[in-house]
Amino acid sequence: MHIIVCVKQIPDPEIPSAKFKIDPATKKVVPPAGVPPVISVFDERAVEAACQLKDKNGAKITVISMGQGKVADVVKHALSMGADDGITLQDSAFDNLDSYGTAHVLSKAIQKIGEYDLVLCGRQAADWDSGQVGSILAEMLGIPVVTIARNIQAADGGLRVERVLKDGYEVVQAPMPCLVTVSNEVGLPRLPTGMGIITATRKKIPAWTAQDIEIDPAQVAPEGAHTEIVKLSVPIRDVQCEIVTGKDAGEAAVELAVRLRAANII
Amino acid sequence: MDTHKGILLCGEIEKGRLAPITVELLGIGRVLADKTGQELSILLMGSDVGGLSEEALAYGADKVYVAENPLLEHYHSDACTMVAADLCRKALPSILLLGNTDIGRDLAPRLAGRLQAGLATDAVELDIDPDTGLLVVTRPVFGGNALASVMVRNVRPQIATVRPKTVKPAEKDTSRQGQVIRMVAEVASSTLKVQVVERVEEKVEGVRLEDAEVVVSGGRGIGSSQNYEMIWELARLLEGAVGATRPACEEGWIPMLHQVGQTGKIVSPKLYIAVALSGAMQHIAGCSGSKCIVAINQDPEANIFKVAHYGVVGDFKEILPAFMGKLKELLAK
Structure with a gap:
């Protein structure tokens, strides 16, 4: 089985919100100084799901990531978890693409890779949280898509996938090739092994440009984008927290109950 | 792009009734329709949903498209994408709204891909830009640390999924009249690539x-x-x-x-x-x-x-x- 996993590099979402800054003029997020970007959490789960399939059934895992700067780092992270090959997609034409543009670039890269059985994506990127790229990509590739998976097993020549629903889950049988978007329920991502890190460091990660995957920069130019961010702002929170105190924790707790009662909340 | 007119909603049915999110979509849909002087339509997909048309009209729809097929009894991604995309190609809505729910999260991006349209998910606010008459969707990003306002350019429909409980639900007025259109919802089971094996409801202990x-x-x-x-x-x-x-x-x-x-x-x-x-x-x-x-x-x-x-x-x-x-x-x- 050949699995292609699409991963994205994002600003670390675990930083305290006080460190979060935006530039309203350019409508961009200012990356926090000194905090290295990370692999998007759901994409890391997609790598984990791919590794689980590889453990059970044997598979070759190729990781691709479109991005700027140190994007190869997230590919290396996936390699150290157990992926076999990695490719980055880097070109100034790929900067600031919307979901549709991103899916277009990924589809061209996947077509260049050629044969595959399964494409995995995170259910959404943990920065812009759109949750679009996987499904649009599947439509572009003309393959079936199963979204928000919590478990993926090879079965009957295809895949048996459990989809997360509000009040439970749904089990579906999908043929291959197909695309599955992965949710966090698939399990915690494995830690890279020492051997994995060494292999990942030695691995050559080719960087493909627009030309390499036959994309005419005009096709993905901002003027033709399907969506545009017209405003980016930080919401104002006007909540003032009333800290309830006492001579010890027990007394503070009692006072809290009294105040909630007085405010008619309980 | 002037060929695309009107607002279309993708309805959801829960226990034989219009789902709360659908009543909310009818609420915001009506507001946007009145602002732009456009018609508000809703698509109801299911095995036996025609009876809900009256309710949809009472909640503010001008037109109800009914797509009935036994294969649509439960949400099926392939089938619903096919039916909804087919209607969009024929009815050419300018705006298409769905709930940011199990269904909408799956269906909306597939439609955006298939129709080569533009989508903004998880809207908490929707408005019309006074200069262009286009939809402006505001959505939380970066885990709610920021709010982004998004507009769809160059393509139609302008698709958005709306977060439940963020917009005012429509009020019922049983005197409202409208048009009910029965669609031919042809879904051959052979064209469904993904088969649903089972749905498992997990009971939550205690209060929901x-x-x-x-x-x-x-x-x-x-x-x-x-x-x-x-x-x-x-x-x-x-x-x-x-x-x-x-x-x-x-x-x-x-x-x-x-x-x-x-x-x-x-x-x-x-x-x-x-x-x-x-x-x-x-x-x-x-x-x-x-x-x-x-x-x-x-x-x-x-x-x-x-x-x-x-x-x-x-x-x-x-x-x-x-x-x-x-x-x-x-x-x-």
Whole structure:
């Protein structure tokens, strides 16, 4: 089985919100100084799901990531978890693409890779949280898509996938090739092994440009984008927290109950 | 692009009725339709849904498209994408709205791909840009740290999914009239590539999070499933539901169905008690609609105190027993 996993590099979402800054003029997020970007959490789960399939059934895992700067780092992270090959997609034409543009670039890269059985994506990127790229990509590739998976097993020549629903889950049988978007329920991502890190460091990660995957920069130019961010702002929170105190924790707790009662909340 | 007119909603049916999100879509859809002087239509897909047309009209639709087929009894991604895309190609709506629900999250991006359209997901605010007459969708990004306003350019329809409980539901007026159009919803089972094997409903212990007036949630700081018992006890005392952060679920202290947050449940109770959770933005996104948030945390710098109305700094293992003791006394009065 050949699995292609699409991963994205994002600003670390675990930083305290006080460190979060935006530039309203350019409508961009200012990356926090000194905090290295990370692999998007759901994409890391997609790598984990791919590794689980590889453990059970044997598979070759190729990781691709479109991005700027140190994007190869997230590919290396996936390699150290157990992926076999990695490719980055880097070109100034790929900067600031919307979901549709991103899916277009990924589809061209996947077509260049050629044969595959399964494409995995995170259910959404943990920065812009759109949750679009996987499904649009599947439509572009003309393959079936199963979204928000919590478990993926090879079965009957295809895949048996459990989809997360509000009040439970749904089990579906999908043929291959197909695309599955992965949710966090698939399990915690494995830690890279020492051997994995060494292999990942030695691995050559080719960087493909627009030309390499036959994309005419005009096709993905901002003027033709399907969506545009017209405003980016930080919401104002006007909540003032009333800290309830006492001579010890027990007394503070009692006072809290009294105040909630007085405010008619309980 | 002037060929595209009107607002189309993708309706959802729950237990034989229009789902609450659909009544909300009809509410915001009507507002946008009146602002732009356009027609409001709704698509109802199912095995036997024609009877709901009257209700949809009463809630403000001008036109109801009914697509009935036994294969549509439950949501099926391939089938519904086919039917909805087919209607969009024929009816050419300018705006298409769906719920940001199990269904909408799956269907909307597929439609955006298939129709080569533009999509903004998880809208918490929708408006019309006065200059262009185009839809402006505001959505939380970066775990709710920022709000982005998005417009669809160059393509149609302008698609958005709307977060439940963020827009005003429509009001019913049974005197309203409108048109009901029965579609030929041809879905050959051979064209469905993905087969649904089974749907499993998982019963949540205690009160359902979505319906609860009080929610008590624990985070990583709870430390063990044994300690989590205290969260259950407090929830029972207040007749509330039990929530959790993603880390608490992943530690296995509580089933995933209890997860509150961007990728879990979004709740808006009267009272939300956050115990030993730091307040990661993705969690806050799921509870910020609560009327009153109470935070109990050892770390006075924890982010949760920035969104809470009341806070106690300290160890929950000392605070909760005393808090519950006093509560019992107060509630008995």
